[in-house]
Amino acid sequence: MSSWDRATAIKLGLSALALATIAASPLAGASNLGRPATPAEIAAWDIDVRPDFAGLPAGSGSVEQGMEVWESKCESCHGTFGESNEVFTPLAGGTTRADQDSGRVKSLVGPNVPQRTTLMKLSTVSTLFDYIRRAMPWNAPKSLSDDEVYAVTAYVLYLNDVVSDDFVLDQDSIREVQNRLPNRNGMTRDHGLWEVAGKADTHNTACMKNCAADVEISSSLPEYARDSHGNLADQNRSFGPVRGTTTAASAAPAATTAPTQPAGTSRLAMAEEYGCTGCHAMDDTIVGPGFRQVAQRYADKAGSLDQVAAKIRAGGSGAWGSMPMPAQEQLNEEQARELAEWILSGAN
Amino acid sequence: MTGSSKQRGRISRAPENFLSQEQIAAVSSGRRDFLRQAMIAAAAVSAGAALPLRAGEAAGDPEILDLPPWSKTLGKPVASNPYGSPSKYEKNLIRRESPGLTRVGAASVSFAPLQGLFGIITPSGLHFERHHQGWQDVDPARHRFMINGLVRTPKVYTMDDLMRLPSVSRIHFIECGANSGMEWGNVAVPTVQYTHGMLSCSEFTGVPLSALLEDCGADLKAGKYILAEGADGSSMTRTIAMERALDDVIVAYGQNGEMLRPENGYPLRLVVPGVQGVSWVKWLRRIEVGDQPYGTKDETLHYVDLLPDGAQRQYTSIQECKSVITTPSGGQTLIGQGYYTITGLAWSGRGRIRRVDVSTDGGRNWRTARLETPVLSKALTRFNLDWQWDGSPALLQSRAIDETGYVQPTMPQLREVRGTKSIYHNNAIQTWAVAPSGEVSNVQLG
Incomplete structure (x- = not known):
């Protein structure tokens, strides 16, 4: 929020108080360190938008404009309708008109809660705007203009029937939207986990002898899940009071995750570092084709190295179905070439 | 055991080297019950579980009789491993992901191998990780820390400034609010690494946030909350109550005697003792003082606790006992x-x-x-x-x-x-x- 103005406004009123409370500063003698922030510096970094819309920038964007941004920059991870569960959990779905009236999402109640979507949980529309503005798109955060943020926010709300397809979101209409959010009344702060001195939920006692404990085993890992986390023998020392239990054949590097080489020395590490593996696996299609599928298609084609390297940086769609791949400008040309070479050689 | 012959004589049947100097001191000071228990236990070990000599090894253990290579060769020189790393025999104890828990490595978690750690300090290289949009290795010379909002003078500090200020070093645990989160309904994962491994403990060094807030002239009357924000792509934000912020929160650069590791927020992170890890904002770039909570993504869409009646508890922060x-x-x-x-x-x-x-x-x-x-x-x-x-x-x-x-x-x-x-x-x-x-x-x- 724009605090410079506010800080200036309260300056006079604050000075006396500040002087009174800061009499015994531990920084006495050191407070010449640091320097005043300039208004331009504060404006550059102070991008948060609060639930009361303090900090909301001027601007506007329509659902239609939002759809255009969505299709080029958001859809590849979130799906055409914000329904995708492939890369991230779904954004839209799970709410009703009745929820919009009551401000409480009914499908959050009960034992059979489905996958919780963003719009099922969202209680303040500022949160959606603020997050898209600071952190999206995934691989190029803070690259959208304020108008684009308005537009994409409008489109996400449209996907969940909170606004109609001709809606234009701006700093005024966003307030109406707040009053239609399906879960706007869904939060409570009535709990003891906010303050150190807060009240606890449970009241166990420290019984020591012959306690009334229910010692029936009610849950354990099913036999088929024994190796779900790899060979546990490889996750403990081979000396000391215990050994890891052998749950699978050794050798298989448990976990896809155990790095066999220091990061940066393998091309796979590079692909991970630059976010490629969010959408591409080795063999199978996730969002985009597996690396080896790409290698197969381009095998023996002239100029394939240049073509794939260029595609990594520029993005594209159509070659592997309708799901577009966003431009990966975080890689320079040399890095893109290095990755392309690795992919085309079978990603080994 | 030099110089302890008198004490050793008072304890019968002590296995060789079983007692430490501290335990011997404890005997002198009268803590005999514990020791008696330990003695009985140790006697059981030597009677039961000790590795018996195998057939054909009547003369003794070949590991003793035939000297191993490290006893008969020249070792490596100093500084051949200038920033030391664990023994090659320790490769099993590493941070690991829980398969299937998340879909994207840059928005995921790796768990600390608690099953093999000793004492209370987590080695920095095994500290659990939770990143929301990948980790960055931030250039400390280019890093800036700003305090703005309800303050008399919004200020910018460089790492030079922060590291010249009076510092404190304190040992605190950090636990992700979602630690053990997979186990609410039933058993889901096999080991303590995955049930409890979003937990670590380090000695953190830095400047008390209270001192910096005072330096900027924070309005402690109207300013009921602070917002902490990171410099990474996610620019993670969390609201912290002013009462907590003024208590024992540290703007930290040191961890276990060295600088923070990049995965833990190098060169600057917030340390919020007792509060869930998501509030310990990494790559900390800004603190804003405000009069209302901020309702950020990670306190509205995530890190809210869904109750059976469908209500979501917001701003749950304290990690209970x-x-x-x-x-x-x-x-x-x-x-x-x-x-x-x-x-x-x-x-x-x-x-x-x-x-x-x-x-x-x-x-x-x-x-x-x-x-x-x-x-x-x-x-x-x-x-x-x-x-x-x-x-x-x-x-x-x-x-x-x-x-x-x-x-x-x-x-x-x-x-x-x-x-x-x-x-x-x-x-x-x-x-x-x-x-x-x-x-x-x-x-x-x-």
Whole structure:
């Protein structure tokens, strides 16, 4: 929020108080360190938008404009309708008109809660705007203009029937939207986990002898899940009071995750570092084709190295179905070439 | 044992080198009960579990009789490994992801291998990771830290400025609010690395936030909250109540004697003792003072605790008193009957650990464990208890009590209030089942 103005406004009123409370500063003698922030510096970094819309920038964007941004920059991870569960959990779905009236999402109640979507949980529309503005798109955060943020926010709300397809979101209409959010009344702060001195939920006692404990085993890992986390023998020392239990054949590097080489020395590490593996696996299609599928298609084609390297940086769609791949400008040309070479050689 | 011959003479049948200087001192000061227990236990080890000599080895252990290469060759020179790393025999104990938990490595978590760690300090290279949009290696010369909002003078500090200011060093635990979150409904993962491994403890060094807020002339009357924000792509933001911010929060650059590791926020992170890890904003670039909470993504869409009536608890922050046995624990197998130390960790976001009790029969009977020093506020505390395993099935549990008198709850007690869908803040008593084979597994009771 724009605090410079506010800080200036309260300056006079604050000075006396500040002087009174800061009499015994531990920084006495050191407070010449640091320097005043300039208004331009504060404006550059102070991008948060609060639930009361303090900090909301001027601007506007329509659902239609939002759809255009969505299709080029958001859809590849979130799906055409914000329904995708492939890369991230779904954004839209799970709410009703009745929820919009009551401000409480009914499908959050009960034992059979489905996958919780963003719009099922969202209680303040500022949160959606603020997050898209600071952190999206995934691989190029803070690259959208304020108008684009308005537009994409409008489109996400449209996907969940909170606004109609001709809606234009701006700093005024966003307030109406707040009053239609399906879960706007869904939060409570009535709990003891906010303050150190807060009240606890449970009241166990420290019984020591012959306690009334229910010692029936009610849950354990099913036999088929024994190796779900790899060979546990490889996750403990081979000396000391215990050994890891052998749950699978050794050798298989448990976990896809155990790095066999220091990061940066393998091309796979590079692909991970630059976010490629969010959408591409080795063999199978996730969002985009597996690396080896790409290698197969381009095998023996002239100029394939240049073509794939260029595609990594520029993005594209159509070659592997309708799901577009966003431009990966975080890689320079040399890095893109290095990755392309690795992919085309079978990603080994 | 030089100079201890007098004391050794007073203890009969002590196995060679069994007692440390501290324990010998303890005898002199009258702590004999503990030692008597330990002696009995150690005697059982030498009688039962000691490795017998194999046939054809009558003369003795070949590891003793035939000198190993490291006893007969020249070792490596100093600084051949200028920033040291663990022995090659330690490769099993690494941070690991839980397969299937997340879909994208840059928005994921890796768990610390608690099953193999000692004491209370987590080696920096094994500290758990949770990133929301990948980790960055930020250039400290280009990093800036800003304080703005309801302050007399909004200010910018460089790392030069911050590291010249008076600093404090304090040991605190950090636990992700979602630690043990997979276990609300049923057992889901096999080992303590995955049930409790979003937990670490370090000595952090930095400037108290209260001093910096004072330096900027924060309005402590209207300013009821602060917002902490990161410099990474996600620019993670979390609201912290001013009361907490002024208490023991640190703007930290040091961790376990070195700078923070990049995965832990190099060169600057917020340390918010007792509060869930998401508030310990990494790559910290800004603190804003405000008069209302900020309702950010990670306090509105995530890190909210869903209750059975559909309400979501917002701004749940404190990590309540909790403990877990780290050995023997799930996925481990005991190597034979006889003496074991049941060892584990206890912690509380509300202060010091007062006591830890351990049960080997699923909670019917409890014995009080030894708390190893130091016992610090909002830090991990190591507990140990002697145990003779006779080969019969056992159900191991630990139950921590903090200085407020709060007793760690059972899983059914927690579920009664919070249901099974709340993901966050599961601080229930953990149960490990020991089978006659010695295999230990994760179970839930009741």
